[in-house]
Amino acid sequence: MSEPLNREAWLDALRERIAEITPVQALAQQAQGALLVDVREDAERATGMPANALGLSRGFLELRIEQIEADRNRPLLLLCGSGQRSLLAAEALLRMGYRQVSSVAGGFGRWKTEGLPISSGTLDVDAVDRYARQLRLPQVGEAGQARLTAAKVVVLGAGGLGAPVALYLAAAGVGKLTLIDDDKVERSNLHRQIIHADARVGMAKTESARIALQALNPRIRIETCTERLQANNVERLLAGHDLLIDGADNFPARYLLAAASLRLKMPMVYGAVERFTGQVSVFDPRRDDSPCYRCLFPEPPAATDAPNCSEAGVLGVLPGMVGLLQATEALKLLLELGEPLVGRLLAFDALGMHFRETRLPRDPDCPGCGRAVVFRGYEDIAELCAAAN
Numbered sequence: 001m002s003e004p005l006n007r008e009a010w011l012d013a014l015r016e017r018i019a020e021i022t023p024v025q026a027l028a029q030q031a032q033g034a035l036l037v038d039v040r041e042d043a044e045r046a047t048g049m050p051a052n053a054l055g056l057s058r059g060f061l062e063l064r065i066e067q068i069e070a071d072r073n074r075p076l077l078l079l080c081g082s083g084q085r086s087l088l089a090a091e092a093l094l095r096m097g098y099r100q101v102s103s104v105a106g107g108f109g110r111w112k113t114e115g116l117p118i119s120s121g122t123l124d125v126d127a128v129d130r131y132a133r134q135l136r137l138p139q140v141g142e143a144g145q146a147r148l149t150a151a152k153v154v155v156l157g158a159g160g161l162g163a164p165v166a167l168y169l170a171a172a173g174v175g176k177l178t179l180i181d182d183d184k185v186e187r188s189n190l191h192r193q194i195i196h197a198d199a200r201v202g203m204a205k206t207e208s209a210r211i212a213l214q215a216l217n218p219r220i221r222i223e224t225c226t227e228r229l230q231a232n233n234v235e236r237l238l239a240g241h242d243l244l245i246d247g248a249d250n251f252p253a254r255y256l257l258a259a260a261s262l263r264l265k266m267p268m269v270y271g272a273v274e275r276f277t278g279q280v281s282v283f284d285p286r287r288d289d290s291p292c293y294r295c296l297f298p299e300p301p302a303a304t305d306a307p308n309c310s311e312a313g314v315l316g317v318l319p320g321m322v323g324l325l326q327a328t329e330a331l332k333l334l335l336e337l338g339e340p341l342v343g344r345l346l347a348f349d350a351l352g353m354h355f356r357e358t359r360l361p362r363d364p365d366c367p368g369c370g371r372a373v374v375f376r377g378y379e380d381i382a383e384l385c386a387a388a389n
């Protein structure tokens with residue numbers, strides 16, 4: 001029987017069997033398609049890890065690696081804090097049949113010392129699994145996912161439009177969603193507000209939505225405001241976000257949202273539905289050429305013309321269609337992808353199944369964003385149809 005080895009001798013023996021590479025070599029191999037796996041614990045990685053590395057704690061390595069990379073021929077580069085745990089990890093993977101396994105000498109300590117690229121460390125195994133199909137898009141990737149994680153989005157209204165928008169933004173990993181709604185779930189909501197459930201009739205919509213969203217994606221943060229948006233709370237509730245989703249079912253809230261969008265320089269993704277038709281646009285006050293909501297609707301309509309108040313019917317899929325268009329625009333804005341729907345109004349007619357786009361230029365005389373307009377504070381406009389409801 002051989003002598004028991006002390007720690008140093010044992011590591012030396014490992015080094016004879018395992019290829020060691022420098023962090024610079026690891027970076028170069030990563031660029032050629034090798035998978036860099038950071039095997040440190042979640043808490044160690046939380047403060048940062050090599051860019052585009054996969055975080056997979058040593059304790060889960062053998063259990064999860066096949067799900068992540070089944071190809072035994074792909075080069076795997078293992079990294080830990082100082083280069084010792086990664087030697088052990090490499091040995092384990094060699095035993096599992098992975099053929100090209102290396103350990104990064106000096107680990108993350110040396111990676112940092114050498115000034116190599118570091119990411120925020122948001123991609124743990126759960127995130128890699130959960131977002132795999134969008135991470136694979138080069139236009140999203142780890143950097144895009146990090147943007148989504150950092151994003152804070154207001155969804156005004158947890159109703160027909162807010163339901164699909166919130167569900168898809170939560171699923172995509174938008175880090176913080178703030179839901180504003182002061183209504184309770186009613187049974188007549190359920191044919192279109194699919195974030196709610198029969199068992200939650202009577203519950204606050206914000207709470208009901210929070211339950212559904214957190215069940216879909218427990219990684220994100222949901223903030224609920226069970227209040228009506230008003231002049232005296234609008235800035236407090238909206239400040240500090242990146243994007244406003246208009247899922248309001250009443251004009252007072254929508255005009256406040258539009259005013260706050262201009263004041264706080266936050267893009268507003270507008271959507272509205274009626275019967276078999278809907279429309280969508282994006283108002284982005286960060287751009288000089290962008291119209292605002294009031295370039296489209298300068299003043300609130302007369303009570304008799306306010307369609308949402310007269311309880312006009314709507315086919316349940318309509319807000320779903322329009323909400324998904326809003327969610328698409330929201331993700332594009334957050335990821336800075338493609339051509340946003342700025343300066344264009346997209347109208348949808350379900351019966352003919354037509355989409356029609358009209359140009360929507362900024363109006364220099366707009367009562368919202370016009371050149372001569374001076375902001376004099378937020379204004380509560382009267383609920384137009386209190387009697388009709």
Ligand SMILES: [Zn+2]
Nearest residue numbers: 292295366369
């Ligand atoms: Zn305007």
